[in-house]
Amino acid sequence: MTGPRGAILIRARVANFPVQPGALLQSQLSATCQSRRKDRTEMSSIPASHSSSSQVTVASQVPFADLCSVLELIQKCKSRPEKTKYFKDFLDSWRKFHDALHKDEKDVTDSFYPALRLILPQLERERMAYGIKETMLAKLYIELLNLPKEGKDALKLLDYRTPAGSRGDAGDFATTAYFVLKPRCIKPGQLTIRQVNDLLDSISINNAAKRKDLVKKSLLQLITQSSALEQKWLIRMIIKDLKLGISQQTLFSIFHPDSAELYSVTTDLEKVCRQLHDPSASLSDVSISLFSAFKPMLAAIANIPQIEKQMNHQSFYIETKLDGERIQMHKDGDVYKYFSRNGYDYTQQFGASPLEGSLTPFIHNVFRKNVQNCILDGEMMAYNPTTQNFMQKGNKFDIKRMVDDSELQTCFCVFDVLMVNSQKLGHEMLSKRYEILNNIFTPITGRIQVILKHQASTQKEVIDALNEAIDNREEGIVVKDPTSVYKPDKRGEGWLKIKPEYVSGLMDELDLLIVGGYWGKGLRGGMMSHFLCAVAEMPSPGEKPSVFHSICRVGSGYTMKELYDLSLKLANHWKPYRKKNPPCNILCGTEKPEVYIEPCNSVIVQVKAAEIISSDMYKTDCTLRFPRIEKIREDKKWSECMTLDLLEQLRGKASGKLATKHLDIGHNAPQGKKRKTMPKVKQFIGVMDTFKAPDLSNVSRLSSIFEDVEFCVMTGTENCPKNELESKIAEFGGSIVQNPGPDTYCVVVGTENIRVKNIISSSKHDVVKAEWLLQCFERQAFMPWQPIFMIQMSSETKQYFACKYDCYGDSYTADTDVAQLKELFSRMNNLKEKISWDVIADTEERYSWNCSPFNIFRQHTVYIGISDEAGSLRDKVNRTSLLTSALMLRFHGARVTSQLEEGVSHVIIGEDRGRVKEIKAVRRTFRRKFKIVSEQWVKDSLKAGKLQNEDVYLI
Known part of the structure; x- marks a missing residue:
């Protein structure tokens, strides 16, 4: 069949929305369908194995360029309705073409899956595991295009995350590659959606088989037969981040109202697309089924003071939270399957039958004779039979890849049952499921166990259980409502978790020095998003430390404002890290930073983590598990960071665990830190109303977008006076001061007065128009500053704006609208500069x-x-x-x-x-x-x- 006639409609709809199909669809598809019937007759003599691969499908007729055009339109749209309209039009065209193509057939397997798996590649992680990152693609493009290695375009590809290495799209490799490829690529591409899927599947299969030469061959086919725009989207599909600005749930809801629910219990995108191809069909019985992976139910973070209320003032279960791999086991007779929480199949590792695997041979005979099939939910752990305890995930082992001669053994710790003898139990109460679970198998220590639980009803019992978990070096506890039903892919709904790191004051924190940095991607593009931290060698008495050992890489815990402020503070001090000539005072393991900073120019950050674990990636031979930045220690000099000696003491203190303090029920704070109550002193000195802090005690908090952000509101606007602005800030989680200080984020001004002019003339603070604040309130989001909002800028902010905007205030990267463009032109008219x-x-x-x-x-x-x-x-x-x-x-x-x-x-x-x-x-x-x-x-x-x-x- 030649000529993708059916795809004509899709391309027309993409290029010139809206296009009415009607009679046009019938005329365009008549020739296609006639040819399809002819192909079916000719294919009847072909063996089934070949017939399926030669089947004419919608994906085999639609050019990949059409899908890329739709994705480009979706990305460029700012409003959600526009984005959903473009996707729906493409989906409707696909379905109409499908119905015309297969109108005389029954049991059609052709569906929207080939397109949807490319639009939602993050859901196909197992099938689409390519082992390809941006650096590999950059080197391949340099080789294929024969670019000089030190040339401008080669450096753009390799240094795509650095601001100087991109066209204002720092951190976005796909866009950087697009502009390098645009003048060099064929136009348009030659591949259909099916051909792209076939090549991507080939890459995934050959990557799993470690056939790198075949991976490269398939990649070359994709690259040489695609336009620059197609390769931009191919790269995003390979990296599994399309940046469409529209959620997975929204796309699911457009495809079919039941698709999200079906996916949550199957994690099978192809099954979703086939079963729900008809949008008018309803899925009457969406439930967990045997040998089909489902998204497990998860626990939400508990609020300890409210725990009794969260459990509806009824008794509840407390279980130990194990630190392993969440696994679901499906059993039917002698056939077993194991799936992870993300739907990955680990049956080969654990055993598909009683004759193979690291687990199945040891547990097959423990099931009661009357149990033919079942689905169990639990945690896969590594058990040490010598010490008779479970290993923590932070130790050097991988439960999913343990070898037969390991001194550890695989143990399945079960805490729920979802099916027994084909009877589905998801809608039964947890208490009933526990009764059934205790009658399915006989536990064997170190092989298959039921997680122990006890019944409780008070906050004190929860705190006692948490303190016991801390003493036992366990991850935490889980609190469950006995009346809860099992809801796949839901968080909370009667299940709550408590870890020591969720509770303030229970963790030992480390004061580490930033010694290196890594350029960010996406929203963090153009700034450092991750930092390499180090501890110091103990200096001689009276001297400052001179040598530092790397310990961890950290990239979470801070707000965007904190990251922005930290980036401005360190911006002028970063230096390129050269592996062949590294700095002599910063010692690294195999983990090297992209840039480094001299310790005397750096800052100390307070880092919280779950535990200290062994690692050869860092010079200390250990690292932190789940590290995150708590705050920047402005009160400490760079020379006062943690030392190697102190790190070793902490490491040996509790086998590396950083949770050693108990929670005190009286004050909900660590023991030994009692707060002193200071006597209240009456204030007799009066303050002018203008300078009085507002009474915000009755303000209800509606949002946390301004959490930990301090404002100083000088004056309000005609429609929104000062006190209203301050109340609004409090509603959104911010704090108010009447005089700006070193921690003040900005000064907000509606109308100018003498006090405002004095603040402006000091040049110490960022002074922002009240319109910016009102815009944040309206959109309920922390909106970035633009030049139009600024009355006065500090030197650091000026430096930041110089990198983001031209002299007229026009952004180098952000899109503009008509109103902004008119305002921009008015500023240009006021300036006397001439364009060269x-x-x-x-x-x-x-x-x-x-x-x-x-x-x-x-x-x-x-x-x-x-x-x-x-x-x-x-x-x-x-x-x-x-x-x-x-x-x-x-x-x-x-x-x-x-x-x-x-x-x-x-x-x-x-x-x-x-x-x-x-x-x-x-x-x-x-x-x-x-x-x-x-x-x-x-x-x-x-x-x-x-x-x-x-x-x-x-x-």
């Missing part, structure tokens, strides 16, 4: 834009020879035509001047030749002679898309 056409021409040449038909007149300065008077109708027509040509010249790159002056390259004359003699006389006085040409030269050049020979049009 040479600079524009150089920029176009630099990025290969000089071949565009929209700049064919770029190198020319043109004067339009229009008569001052236009009396007759003919004169008016001639004048209108010339004015139109002037607009077209400007649109296509020319500089049109109103003065006949030195530097003019061309004078354009219409049908009225009355001024030609005068213009020629002026030309004799010019040092550089211009050409006088007829208006037809402009029209013919525009029609041809390139400059025509002026000699033919000379006057």
Whole structure:
């Protein structure tokens, strides 16, 4: 079957929304369907194995370029309704083409799956495991395009995360690659959606088999047969991050109302697409089924003071929270399957039958004789039979890859049952499921066990259980409501978890020094998003430390404001880290930073983690598990960071566990830290109302977008006075001060007064218009600053804006709208600077834009020879035509001047030749002679898309 006729509709809808299918669909698809019937007849003699691979499907007819066009439209749209409309139009076109293509067939397996797996690649992690990262792609492109290794484009690809290494898209490899590939790639691509899927599957299969040469071969096929735009989206599919600005749940809801629920109990995207292909069909019985992976129910973080209320003041279960791998076991007779929480199949490791695997042979005979099949939910642990205890996940082992000769053994710790003898139990109460669980198998210590639980009803019992878990070096506890039912892919719903790190004051914290950094991606593009931290060698008495040992890489725990402030603080001190010539005072293991900072220019960060574990990646031979930054220690000098000696003491204190303190029920704080209550002192000194702090005690908190952010509101606006702004800030989690200090995020100003002018003249603080704050309230989000909002900027903020905006306040990266554009132009009119056409021409040449038909007149300065008077109708027509040509010249790159002056390259004359003699006389006085040409030269050049020979049009 040649010619993807059915895809024509999809391409038309993508390019020119909206397109009405109707009769057009029938006429376009009639030839396709006739050819399809012919193909089916011819294929009847082909063996089944070949027939399936040769089946004509929608995906085999739709060009991959069409899908990329839809994704590009979705990404560029700002509003959610527009994004959903484009996706729905594409989906509807697919379904109509599908129905016409298969109208005479039954039991059709063709579905939207080939497209949806590319749109949601993160859901196909097991099937689409490529082992490919941005660096590998960069090297492949450099090799394929034969780019000089030290050339501009090669460095852009390799250094895509650095601000200097990209086109304002720091951290986005796909966009950086697109601009490198754009002038070099074929247009359009040649692949269909099915061909792209086949090649990606080939990469995944060969990657699993470690056949790197075949992986590279398939990659080359994708690259050489795709346009730059297609490769941009291919890269995002391979990296599994499409950046569409629309959630997975939204796409599921558009595809089918039941699709999200079906996926949560199957984790099978292909099954979802096939069973719910018809949008009018309803899924009456969405439930857990045997040998089909489902998303397990999860626990939410508990609020200890509210624990009794969260359990509805009824008794509840307390279980130990084990630190292993969440696994579900499916058993039917002698057949077993094991799935992870994300739906990965680990049956090969644990055993598909009683004759194989690290677990199944040891547990097959423990099940009661009347149990034919069952589904169990639990935690897979590594058990040490010598010490008779469970190993923590932080130790050097992987339960999913344990070898037979390991001294550890696999143990399945079960805490729930979802099916027994084909009876589904998800809708039964937890208490009933526990009764059934205790009658399914006989536990064997170290092989298969039921997680112990005890019944409780008070907050004190929860705290006692948590303190006992801390003493036993366990991960924490889980609190469960006995009346809860099992809800796949839901968090909470009667299940709550408590870890020591969730409770303030229970963890030992480490004061580490930042010694290295890593450029960020996405929202963190253009700044450091992760940091390499170190501890110091113990210095001689009276001296500062001089040598530092790396211990961990940390990239979480801080807010975007804290990261932004930290980036500004350290921005001028980063230096490239050269592996061949590393700094002698910063010692690293195998983990090397991208940039480093001299310790004397750095800051200490307080880091919280679950435990200290062994690792050869860092110089200390250990690292932190789940590290996150609690705060920046502004009160400490760089030389006061943790030392190696102190680290070793902490490491040996509790076998590496950093939770050693108990929770005190009286104050809900660590024991030994009792708060002193200070006597209240009456204040007799009066304060003017203007300077009084507002009474915000009755303000209800609605959001946390301003959490830990301090504001100083000087004045309000006419419609929103100062006290209302302050109340709003409190509602959104912020704090208020009446005088700005070192911790004040910004000063908010509605109208100027003397106090405001004094703040501005001090140049110490960022002074922001109240409109910015109102916009944050309206959108319920922490909106980034723009130049339009700024009244006064600190030196650090000025430096930041210089990297993000030009001198007119126009962003280098963010899209704009009509109102912003008008305001921007008004600022340009106020500035007396002139745009250099040479600079524009150089920029176009630099990025290969000089071949565009929209700049064919770029190198020319043109004067339009229009008569001052236009009396007759003919004169008016001639004048209108010339004015139109002037607009077209400007649109296509020319500089049109109103003065006949030195530097003019061309004078354009219409049908009225009355001024030609005068213009020629002026030309004799010019040092550089211009050409006088007829208006037809402009029209013919525009029609041809390139400059025509002026000699033919000379006057």
